[in-house]
Amino acid sequence: MAEHGIVxxxxxxxxxxRQLPAIIDEPRNELCPLMRQLLRQLYDELTFxxxxxDALTKQVLACVKNDERxxxxxxxxxxxxxxxxx
Numbered sequence: 001m002a003e004h005g006i007v008x009x010x011x012x013x014x015x016x017x018r019q020l021p022a023i024i025d026e027p028r029n030e031l032c033p034l035m036r037q038l039l040r041q042l043y044d045e046l047t048f049x050x051x052x053x054d055a056l057t058k059q060v061l062a063c064v065k066n067d068e069r070x071x072x073x074x075x076x077x078x079x080x081x082x083x084x085x086x
Contacts (some may be wrong), residue, residue, distance in 0.1 A: 001039075004030040017047060060085060 001007070006029055008019050020043045023029065024036050031039070064070045064081045073084035 001031070006031070013046060013050060017043070017050065020046075 001023070006023055008015060008023075020039060024031070024039050024043065060081050064074070064085055067085070070081070070084045073079050074081065
């Protein structure tokens, strides 16, 4: 996209998900139809994976919430829900 003067100023999947639809639909940029199609497919995959990640995160947090052993481990600095639940 940078070859066509399209640069996303912020980093990360969230920023990309917010800005990509407008970039794909912008008729004045120089993206060819094939590139638009590819970006749309990648956007769809990214949003699907993001939704899956959110669902799995909720599952992990629900397990963490109900386990006293995990709660004790979480009190240790540097240990998060995933490591504590192993």
